[in-house]
């Protein structure tokens with residue numbers, strides 16, 4: 262069997278934070294939202310967003326549209342603002358050309374994650390996608406990793422790598438499920454009360470290059 266790697270989506274393959282900030286800026290300007298409202302919206306969307314998030318924000322922001330319409334405009338807005346760097350996309354191609362099966366394992370609502378995967382071109386460059394809402398399990402639950410590995414045709418405890426930016430959901434979760442881990446540091450140091458990852462890479466490109474250079478015996 263080939264080698265298997267799972268990759269987180271948000272702030273690993275793509276810059277979710279940047280796309281959310283851009284969307285909030287444009288949305289707030291279009292609605293003439295106050296500074297307080299912008300702050301509330303940023304706080305609500307910081308970690309993750311669901312249709313319920315917008316139900317809660319309707320009254321806070323005094324917005325007339327149904328939450329579902331706000332959600333739809335958020336989904337479309339994020340999809341049009343998010344990008345996957347060409348170097349990252351090319352590393353996905355290189356990994357697969359090098360015999361790796363590549364999967365995306367992401368926590369989030371199916372429609373917005375699917376929209377981002379499609380708009381960025383990532384969907385065309387991976388072998389499997391697992392979105393927590395769709396599979397009914399979230400990282401760091403072992404079940405989420407089990408399902409994702411199965412979609413790549415593997416079975417734990419096969420030798421599988423997980424690449425992600427979140428120390429708890431991606432790194433501790435994957436380790437507990439029996440995977441090896443690469444933490445995307447974005448330049449910061451590891452200072453979390455969980456066991457350190459097997460490898461630290463500044464970006465997804467660096468992580469892919471590390472995997473591509475692994476000697477056969479440690480793959």
Ligand SMILES: [Mg+2]
Pocket residue numbers: 269270271272273425426427
């Ligand atoms: Mg992430």
